[in-house]
Amino acid sequence: MNITNLRAGELPGTYVVTEPVTDTELMRLAKLLAKRRLARGRKIDSPGEVHRCLQTLLMDYEHEVFGILMLDNRHRIIQFSEMFRGTINSASVYPREVVKEALAQNAAAVILVHNHPSGEPEPSQADRQITDRIKQALDTVEVRVLDHVVVGHEGTVSFAERGWC
Incomplete structure (x- = not known):
């Protein structure tokens, strides 16, 4: 399936699939839409939408992945980077490498994210x-840390919402 099999629905942000699709194709399409919503230059207006996009991108990995969403000083997206890959229950994360990547992208703020397989x-x-x-x-x-989002199959946990960031 490709993006041409979709057409806009009647309500903003809704779509109509024009032919039958498999679960795999739907997941690929969901990831494509999530990546578009996290594209360079987009302003973060809703933490919930960001959490859903990050969940879509990371929830089906069989191993732990740690990433950072880098933002400018107006909280517009610069880039999302998957930084570290681990095993089924852990990933080695190096703060030095996170700092290097944030500086290389000239980030003013970041949202950390990782999944729990x-x-x-x-x-x-x-x-x-x-x-x-x-x-x-x-x-x-x-560089400010705005949040750390932990992704699972059934939802996300936000450190910011718990007062931990």
């Missing part, structure tokens, strides 16, 4: 610790 988005103590380490490292170069 188990499907359960509840953050671990290790998740909280690495967030604190990354936040401290980015603070030294004046």
Whole structure:
């Protein structure tokens, strides 16, 4: 299936699929739409929409992936980067590399994200610790951490919504 099999629905942000599709094709299409919503220059207006896009991009990996969504000083998207890949229950994350990438992209702020292949988005103590380490490292170069989103099959957990960022 390709994007030509879609047409706009009656309501903004809705689509009509013009022929039968498989689950795999729907997931590919959902990822394509999520990437478009996280495209360079788009302003983040709704944390919920960002969380849904990040969930769509990361929820079906069989291994842990850690990424950063880099933003300019007006919270417009610069780039989304998958930085680290791990195993079924962990990924090695290096704050130094996060700082290097944020500076290379001239980011003023970032949203951290990683998935839990188990499907359960509840953050671990290790998740909280690495967030604190990354936040401290980015603070030294004046890049704000706006959130850390943990993605599972059934939803997301936002550190910002819990008051942890």
